[in-house]
Amino acid sequence: MPTRDLSHPLDGETTVYPGDPEVEISPAATHEDDGYRVTAVGIGSHAGTHLDAPSHTEPGGRNLDEFEVGRFAFDARLVDCSGKEAREPIRVGDLPDESEADFGMLVIRTGWADHWTEDRYFDHPYLSAAAAKACAERGWSVGVDALSVDPSPSRRGREADGEPSGVPAHHALLGSERLILENLTGLADLPERFELRAYPLALADADGAPARAVAVW
Amino acid sequence: MPTRDLSHPLDGETTVYPGDPEVEISPAATHEDDGYRVTAVGIGSHAGTHLDAPSHTEPGGRNLDEFEVGRFAFDARLVDCSGKEAREPIRVGDLPDESEADFGMLVIRTGWADHWTEDRYFDHPYLSAAAAKACAERGWSVGVDALSVDPSPSRRGREADGEPSGVPAHHALLGSERLILENLTGLADLPERFELRAYPLALADADGAPARAVAVW
Numbered sequence: 541m542p543t544r545d546l547s548h549p550l551d552g553e554t555t556v557y558p559g560d561p562e563v564e565i566s567p568a569a570t571h572e573d574d575g576y577r578v579t580a581v582g583i584g585s586h587a588g589t590h591l592d593a594p595s596h597t598e599p600g601g602r603n604l605d606e607f608e609v610g611r612f613a614f615d616a617r618l619v620d621c622s623g624k625e626a627r628e629p630i631r632v633g634d635l636p637d638e639s640e641a642d643f644g645m646l647v648i649r650t651g652w653a654d655h656w657t658e659d660r661y662f663d664h665p666y667l668s669a670a671a672a673k674a675c676a677e678r679g680w681s682v683g684v685d686a687l688s689v690d691p692s693p694s695r696r697g698r699e700a701d702g703e704p705s706g707v708p709a710h711h712a713l714l715g716s717e718r719l720i721l722e723n724l725t726g727l728a729d730l731p732e733r734f735e736l737r738a739y740p741l742a743l744a745d746a747d748g749a750p751a752r753a754v755a756v757w
Numbered sequence: 758m759p760t761r762d763l764s765h766p767l768d769g770e771t772t773v774y775p776g777d778p779e780v781e782i783s784p785a786a787t788h789e790d791d792g793y794r795v796t797a798v799g800i801g802s803h804a805g806t807h808l809d810a811p812s813h814t815e816p817g818g819r820n821l822d823e824f825e826v827g828r829f830a831f832d833a834r835l836v837d838c839s840g841k842e843a844r845e846p847i848r849v850g851d852l853p854d855e856s857e858a859d860f861g862m863l864v865i866r867t868g869w870a871d872h873w874t875e876d877r878y879f880d881h882p883y884l885s886a887a888a889a890k891a892c893a894e895r896g897w898s899v900g901v902d903a904l905s906v907d908p909s910p911s912r913r914g915r916e917a918d919g920e921p922s923g924v925p926a927h928h929a930l931l932g933s934e935r936l937i938l939e940n941l942t943g944l945a946d947l948p949e950r951f952e953l954r955a956y957p958l959a960l961a962d963a964d965g966a967p968a969r970a971v972a973v974w
Contacts (some may be wrong), residue, residue, distance in 0.1 A: 542824070543826055543827035543829075544787050544826070545826040545959075547959040549959050549961040550823060550958065550959050550960050550961060551960075551961035551962075557795075559786065559791070560785065560786070560795055561797045561798075563794075563837065565960070565962075566960070568778050568779070568801055569775065569817045571821040574776070575814075575923075575924075575925075576813055576924065577800055577812060577813055577814075577964040578774075578777055578802055578803055578813075578963075578964060578965070579801065579802040579960070579963070579964055580778045580799070580800075580802075581778075581799070581800050581801065581802060581969075582797070582798070582799050582800065582956075583797075583798050583800075583959065584785055584796065584797055585794055585795055585796040585797075585798060586786075586795055588949070588959060589959065594794070595794060596793055596794055597792075597793045597794075599788045601795055605766060605783075605836070608760070609760055609761070609971050610758075610760035612969075613760075677950075691792045699778075701767065706792070707792075710793075722941060734850055734870065735842055737954065737956065739954065739956060739969035739971055740768050741767065741798075741958055741967055741969065742762075742764040742765065742767050742805060742968060743766070743767050743768075743782070743796070743798065744766040744767060744782070745768070745782075745796075746796070747773070747793075747794040747795060748796075749797070749929065750958055750959070751969075752826070752829075752956035752958060752959055752968075752969075753860075754826050754956055757836035
């Protein structure tokens with residue numbers, strides 16, 4: 541079966557959400573000194589390609605480890621929104637039709653993965669509150685090749701440059717027990733329908749976790 | 758399809774190989790102070806359920822990120838070695854017959870997952886050098902529900918209590934570009950054949966990485 545990695549590599553250049561822990565990689569054991577190589581890794585629970593649990597934004601929401609592991613293999617449906625400009629909302633009219641509700645995750649391609657590690661990566665299109673609510677109501681989790689489904693603060697400041705404040709798209713989705721998969725890459729030329737496996741790191745009490753996202757079709 | 762999680766949770770109680778970084782989990786953002794919850798995570802590249810890359814023990818060996826991601830979905834074959842005593846070798850005669858070579862990973866159940874977090878976890882059975890060499894020659898990667906395919910130092914000392922020194926099973930397998938999956942759990946009552954998905958955390962230059970191991974059959 542054709543298989544494609546949809547995950548960014550985790551290294552010291554990894555773009556993180558403003559205020560989140562940086563990714564730190566350092567040697568813990570070496571061939572020269574120890575006879576084998578081991579690496580120490582410092583990450584945040586939302587580093588790189590990762591899943592958000594309801595508990596990320598919803599007090600009392602479920603952690604990732606409270607979901608059955610099979611829940612992380614999604615019947616996915618790609619929608620191409622790569623025509624959107626920087627900080628432009630993705631609206632209800634950009635979504636697949638409501639009648640087409642036979643899938644578990646809507647995967648939104650913005651094309652913003654091309655800006656990974658650049659300042660521009662923070663200026664991604666985002667999901668309008670109404671569009672996020674529509675996804676939740678239709679039973680769709682959401683994956684995106686951008687830093688967030690809500691507007692991100694710009695790298696220059698810590699404000700979201702006049703965009704709606706807060707995280708309404710997160711609340712709409714996570715408040716309805718849908719999951720959010722952020723920082724995808726490799727979405728160009730994928731078939732419209734595929735299986736998206738995104739088994740997260742097995743963190744206890746996880747408000748989110750890096751996941752190795754893999755498309756199979 | 759029936760699906761089972763074969764991964765230990767990563768938390769502050771995680772048993773690590775002597776000398777490896779401890780698992781450290783702490784809040785990085787909270788609902789009260791930040792409006793969302795994020796966690797800082799410190800781990801070693803061989804923490805919890807994890808894959809070893811050839812570069813773990815082989816200078817010049819390949820890193821995990823040099824393998825196609827499809828390589829981490831294994832056609833697996835379970836063998837029950839749960840009758841072995843502490844620090845008893847698993848020998849060539851304990852392996853499936855050589856003629857039965859139509860799978861990609863041999864998954865060895867020692868039963869030692871029951872001792873996770875206990876001192877006894879370090880005293881697991883191990884793969885003899887000859888058995889590891891046989892697996893490598895037959896084309897099998899190896900998964901095990903124990904800390905290592907080689908004897909581990911005991912928790913009390915840093916010595917392996919009179920066992921063969923070094924990591925001959927690692928060298929036999931990783932030196933032949935087979936992969937090793939350690940610290941599995943949940944192997945009891947699995948069917949003899951299943952698909953084992955163990956997509957690793959997308960670490961750059963990875964000598965190993967935690968993987969969410971999932972059985973599907």
